[in-house]
Amino acid sequence: MRGRAVLALVALAVLLVPLVAPAYHVLLMLPFMAYAVVLLGLNLLFGSAGLVSFGHALFIGVGAYTGAVLTTHTPVRSLEVILLAAALLGVVAAALVGALCVRYVKIYFGMLTLAFGMVFYTFLLKFYRLTGGDEGMRVLRPSLLGQSLDAMPKTEYLAGPYYYYSFAVLVVAACVMWRIVHSPFGLCLRTIRDNPAKAEALGLGVTRYRWYAFVISGAYAAVGGALLGPPTGNVDPTLAYWTQSGNIVFMTLLGGFASFFGPVLGAFVFIFLQDTVMSVVTYWRLIFGAILAVIVIFAPGGLMGLFARARPAEVSRA
Amino acid sequence: MILEARELTKFYGDFCALAGVSLAVDEGECVSIIGPNGAGKSTLINVLTGALRPTSGSVRFKERDVHGIGPVALVRLGMARSFQLVHIFPDLTVLETLQAAVISRLGRGTRLFAALANDRAVREGALEVAELFGLADKRYTLARHLPQGDKKLLDVASAFALRPEIILLDEPTSGISTADKASIMETLVTASRRIGLRAIILVEHDMDIVFGYSDRIIALHQGKVLADAPPARIKADRQVVDTVIGRRRGDVAPC
Numbered sequence: 001m002r003g004r005a006v007l008a009l010v011a012l013a014v015l016l017v018p019l020v021a022p023a024y025h026v027l028l029m030l031p032f033m034a035y036a037v038v039l040l041g042l043n044l045l046f047g048s049a050g051l052v053s054f055g056h057a058l059f060i061g062v063g064a065y066t067g068a069v070l071t072t073h074t075p076v077r078s079l080e081v082i083l084l085a086a087a088l089l090g091v092v093a094a095a096l097v098g099a100l101c102v103r104y105v106k107i108y109f110g111m112l113t114l115a116f117g118m119v120f121y122t123f124l125l126k127f128y129r130l131t132g133g134d135e136g137m138r139v140l141r142p143s144l145l146g147q148s149l150d151a152m153p154k155t156e157y158l159a160g161p162y163y164y165y166s167f168a169v170l171v172v173a174a175c176v177m178w179r180i181v182h183s184p185f186g187l188c189l190r191t192i193r194d195n196p197a198k199a200e201a202l203g204l205g206v207t208r209y210r211w212y213a214f215v216i217s218g219a220y221a222a223v224g225g226a227l228l229g230p231p232t233g234n235v236d237p238t239l240a241y242w243t244q245s246g247n248i249v250f251m252t253l254l255g256g257f258a259s260f261f262g263p264v265l266g267a268f269v270f271i272f273l274q275d276t277v278m279s280v281v282t283y284w285r286l287i288f289g290a291i292l293a294v295i296v297i298f299a300p301g302g303l304m305g306l307f308a309r310a311r312p313a314e315v316s317r318a
Numbered sequence: 319m320i321l322e323a324r325e326l327t328k329f330y331g332d333f334c335a336l337a338g339v340s341l342a343v344d345e346g347e348c349v350s351i352i353g354p355n356g357a358g359k360s361t362l363i364n365v366l367t368g369a370l371r372p373t374s375g376s377v378r379f380k381e382r383d384v385h386g387i388g389p390v391a392l393v394r395l396g397m398a399r400s401f402q403l404v405h406i407f408p409d410l411t412v413l414e415t416l417q418a419a420v421i422s423r424l425g426r427g428t429r430l431f432a433a434l435a436n437d438r439a440v441r442e443g444a445l446e447v448a449e450l451f452g453l454a455d456k457r458y459t460l461a462r463h464l465p466q467g468d469k470k471l472l473d474v475a476s477a478f479a480l481r482p483e484i485i486l487l488d489e490p491t492s493g494i495s496t497a498d499k500a501s502i503m504e505t506l507v508t509a510s511r512r513i514g515l516r517a518i519i520l521v522e523h524d525m526d527i528v529f530g531y532s533d534r535i536i537a538l539h540q541g542k543v544l545a546d547a548p549p550a551r552i553k554a555d556r557q558v559v560d561t562v563i564g565r566r567r568g569d570v571a572p573c
Contacts, residue, residue, distance in 0.1 A: 176431075182433060182435065183429055183431060184417075184426045184429045184437065185427060185429060186434070187418050187434055188418060190409070190410060191407050193409075194406075194407035194408055194409055195405055195408075197401075197405060198405040198406065198473075200369075200390055201369075201389055201398070201401070202422050202476060202477075202480065203390050203393030203394060203480060204390070204418070204427060212430075
């Protein structure tokens, strides 16, 4: 009950941000919401299935470039179509990559995802004609719900319609993921995370379930990636670079992978903290590295873990 | 005949764990497998339940060759097992553990968008087994917080929640105080009747339990079947008593 009230307040605050906050901060909310979608998917793999991927920037790249290719090479400008296409391509890419990766666990799984991520990054960098190489590609302003908003000034577009559109996508993505996590499938993933041998003895096909989780997380990462392009109007291979994969794992740990909304909080803190730190010192990675070390050692449950410790643990009564 | 194994051998490198084991389990039987440590009992269970591939030989379950089909497919066919070393899901509650088993039995694991909390069949199926095993009061307890005996019980209960036709119990009372062993066995027998189990294979070190509950005993020694007979004849078999039972414990003297 208290959780719901907090959630409603947060949603209200997010709705009010464009009305009260300076444009600069409103625009910072856009990558936050895009990454939040990515992390909801990543955490199905991380939190529920217990698999840490170091290659999910690949799927962010797939989604981001889907938007770029569609808006620049085809007449498609509708964001709905872009998101749908990104999700589909994310599913296809994750189905192929995942089919190999989920046969391995722990560090082998992580390294294999990292390897695929590097292959894709190099592809983006070297296939100049399709991807624009290291310069990347332009993303033309997409239309929202059939409304072409090309006449609107850029900041007004991003801080207005695009902002609310991104938020709507995030809300839908969160609702769908909530259902998945609390479904029979979600419980099966947790059995596999806790004890794969026992899960098999109960007749649950471990590899198959891991693969489903991988594919769903790939689709989420692609949708989030597609949302990242329009705010900057540009995509480039750094979106798919392995440090990007590291960043999203960092965000997940920062917020707390054991909690449904932990990674979302992690994305928020990461984006705004990075912005603050970067404006003060250029060595933001130094600060972030130190923060990560502190979290892993002193607060393995992340920020959400700290909140949870402040009040008595609630046992889920599903 | 429900389960039949023929000439099973299993090598770990040069070490021969099973050297041509044949056995058969009939409808309604409780068969115990006994033998000193290293006799091949756990290997045999692992081969029978598809967790290990035998080096040679065949396993037939309900007239089907199940050699190498793996544990998931065997569960589908109606075979379940529990483990010698406790296998639980540490961060799942008792209820969730049993729900997972019922989900598997009902084939609902791929229901991505259904609400688990509203799935009455799954919940009731899980609660029924929890009652049967006396775990209903602890249904919201995380498995890792359970006392050792209850962890063991939960491992077995989740296998029963699959409603198998045959169950293989690998030392269900190991690590449990002698006083509690009998009550666990009573629980198992009651539960077996309730879910209509067709056969039980039991690996057990406690000879009181073995002789008290088995219809037949298979004694393994150095990867071979030393004897395969009803309890009374096993007790009278000097060779078995000397190599398998006598060494283990002095309390089961031959009659």
